[in-house]
Amino acid sequence: MGFEKFGRKSFTGMTKTGKFVDFLSEGKVEGTVCKKCGARYFPPRADCAACFSSDMDWFEMPKKGSLETFTIAYYAPYGFEKDCPYSMGVVDFGNNLKLFARLSSDLKPEDIKVGMDVSVRPVQYDDGQLSFEIVKV
Amino acid sequence: MPKDVAVIGVGQSYFVRGYEGSIRELAFEAFREAMQDAGITTKDVDASVFCSAPEYDKQRSPAGVLAEYLGLIPQPTFYIETVCSSSSTGVKVAYSMIKSGLHDVVVVLGFQKMSEITSAESQERMGRGADIQWEAPFGTMMPAYYALYAQAYMAKNGLTHEDLMNVRLKSATYGQINERAVYRKGVKPEDFDPKNPDARMAGLVAWPLRVGDACANADGSSCVILANAEKAKIFSKKPVWILGIGAASEAVNMASRPDFSKGLSVGYKAAEQAYKMAGVTPKDIKVAEVHDCFTIAEIMAYEGLGFAPMGEGKQLIREKATYKEGPIPVNVDGGLLSKGHPIGATGGSQIRTIVLQLRGEAGPMQVPGEPDIGLVHNVGGVGLYGNVTIFGR
Numbered sequence: 193m194g195f196e197k198f199g200r201k202s203f204t205g206m207t208k209t210g211k212f213v214d215f216l217s218e219g220k221v222e223g224t225v226c227k228k229c230g231a232r233y234f235p236p237r238a239d240c241a242a243c244f245s246s247d248m249d250w251f252e253m254p255k256k257g258s259l260e261t262f263t264i265a266y267y268a269p270y271g272f273e274k275d276c277p278y279s280m281g282v283v284d285f286g287n288n289l290k291l292f293a294r295l296s297s298d299l300k301p302e303d304i305k306v307g308m309d310v311s312v313r314p315v316q317y318d319d320g321q322l323s324f325e326i327v328k329v
Numbered sequence: 330m331p332k333d334v335a336v337i338g339v340g341q342s343y344f345v346r347g348y349e350g351s352i353r354e355l356a357f358e359a360f361r362e363a364m365q366d367a368g369i370t371t372k373d374v375d376a377s378v379f380c381s382a383p384e385y386d387k388q389r390s391p392a393g394v395l396a397e398y399l400g401l402i403p404q405p406t407f408y409i410e411t412v413c414s415s416s417s418t419g420v421k422v423a424y425s426m427i428k429s430g431l432h433d434v435v436v437v438l439g440f441q442k443m444s445e446i447t448s449a450e451s452q453e454r455m456g457r458g459a460d461i462q463w464e465a466p467f468g469t470m471m472p473a474y475y476a477l478y479a480q481a482y483m484a485k486n487g488l489t490h491e492d493l494m495n496v497r498l499k500s501a502t503y504g505q506i507n508e509r510a511v512y513r514k515g516v517k518p519e520d521f522d523p524k525n526p527d528a529r530m531a532g533l534v535a536w537p538l539r540v541g542d543a544c545a546n547a548d549g550s551s552c553v554i555l556a557n558a559e560k561a562k563i564f565s566k567k568p569v570w571i572l573g574i575g576a577a578s579e580a581v582n583m584a585s586r587p588d589f590s591k592g593l594s595v596g597y598k599a600a601e602q603a604y605k606m607a608g609v610t611p612k613d614i615k616v617a618e619v620h621d622c623f624t625i626a627e628i629m630a631y632e633g634l635g636f637a638p639m640g641e642g643k644q645l646i647r648e649k650a651t652y653k654e655g656p657i658p659v660n661v662d663g664g665l666l667s668k669g670h671p672i673g674a675t676g677g678s679q680i681r682t683i684v685l686q687l688r689g690e691a692g693p694m695q696v697p698g699e700p701d702i703g704l705v706h707n708v709g710g711v712g713l714y715g716n717v718t719i720f721g722r
């Protein structure tokens with residue numbers, strides 16, 4: 193419940209990881225960690241594929257990573273046209289932990305480079321939707 | 330080298346924008362050609378498999394409807410989907426049905442009528458072929474996903490926009506001589522020049538990919554008829570055998586993907602299985618069809634299939650090694666870029682091209698030297714599903 197508030201436009205209403213959106217409103221970007229075997233997941237999962245446990249805890253994503261790759265969308269899918277152009281990328285935090293998100297809109301295209309140091313933070317849009325974005329550090 | 334299951338008939342519709350007919354009529358075009366190619370009647374067929382990406386059609390559960398229209402009832406029929414690689418997956422399933430002894434002759438029919446929805450709607454649906462819970466809310470789409478791979482690959486391996494353009498120039502060379510292709514026009518370097526006001530290919534879609542780096546939507550159908558060895562010898566003068574099949578899957582979310590600069594993992598994994606099963610190496614492949622939904626995808630496929638060392642795929646296009654006269658001809662039918670990419674029909678169309686090449690019947694696209702072994706590389710989604718199939722005479 194409440195997951196329709198996630199992202200520019202959500203396609204999922206109900207998920208057992210809905211608490212993720214509450215964490216965003218508290219200023220935190222969190223993944224899940226399996227209490228039984230310690231496997232860490234981002235994006236969050238309600239169930240552990242490594243040991244089949246559903247006993248999961250939340251952990252805050254690291255503050256510093258490296259931009260592994262990015263793109264700038266000059267053409268948007270249906271329903272996202274107003275945001276164009278916008279950039280999206282993958283952050284590698286090491287230890288098999290990565291994250292996919294939009295890059296902050298105050299980053300100019302010429303300032304975005306593969307390998308640059310980045311961080312991640314929650315963001316709230318004008319319509320109240322909650323998301324997270326990649327920022328330069 | 331196993332010779333248990335053969336392709337005895339292949340067919341393909343013209344790939345077009347805005348097909349003037351329904352999906353059953355579109356399917357019939359490829360089916361009729363494949364049946365006439367095999368020289369069999371519907372009584373000789375004992376099962377059918379239909380393949381597409383379901384978002385584009387209003388018809389639910391199309392297999393039954395199409396089987397009836399093609400005259401393939403009351404034989405068993407069902408539907409298979411792995412997005413852009415649906416019909417390669419269909420061929421893998423049909424191979425298993427025959428190899429198990431359950432069936433002797435199976436029709437695999439791939440189809441897609443993409444033109445019923447707008448390009449933007451189509452992008453939205455294709456975006457939802459990725460992770461709708463965690464990625465589509467950012468406004469993802471296919472070109473953006475492949476652009477992530479292109480950006481990482483270009484940064485690491487010194488691949489340039491000119492190299493990507495040269496992939497497009499190659500596909501256009503063959504699109505011009507393939508009468509079934511949707512894009513029959515030639516492409517010149519000035520079409521990619523951003524300073525040229527008339528440049529058709531230069532517009533940015535998802536940096537670093539431009540209009541000319543992307544394949545065209547199309548409507549189309551393809552048909553592959555498979556038979557066991559006994560039936561193949563009865564029906565076919567030139568059976569083309571399935572020597573090796575490989576298939577793999579990968580995490581849907583980009584956050585769970587390995588090193589982006591190394592290309593799509595499903596390509597390597599499927600290729601490794603197919604080579605092992607066939608008992609051949611990349612050097613034995615005389616002609617190949619690879620999944621060039623974007624120019625970058627062809628370069629990554631060169632490496633995934635072992636035609637070039639890691640990071641060196643660019644050399645093949647710089648040296649024109651993958652042209653028809655080169656040591657490893659790739660996509661000499663125009664590929665997805667020029668022939669077009671009617672999602673569910675694409676794998677079967679690639680297979681048809683290789684079968685015609687191995688039979689020496691590819692017309693103006695025929696590669697010299699009587700090729701005896703060919704390969705098809707067909708990817709679904711952004712490397713979500715990968716299929717590699719090796720064929721031999």
Ligand SMILES: [Zn+2]
Pocket residue numbers: 226227228229230231240241242243244245
């Ligand atoms: Zn666990």
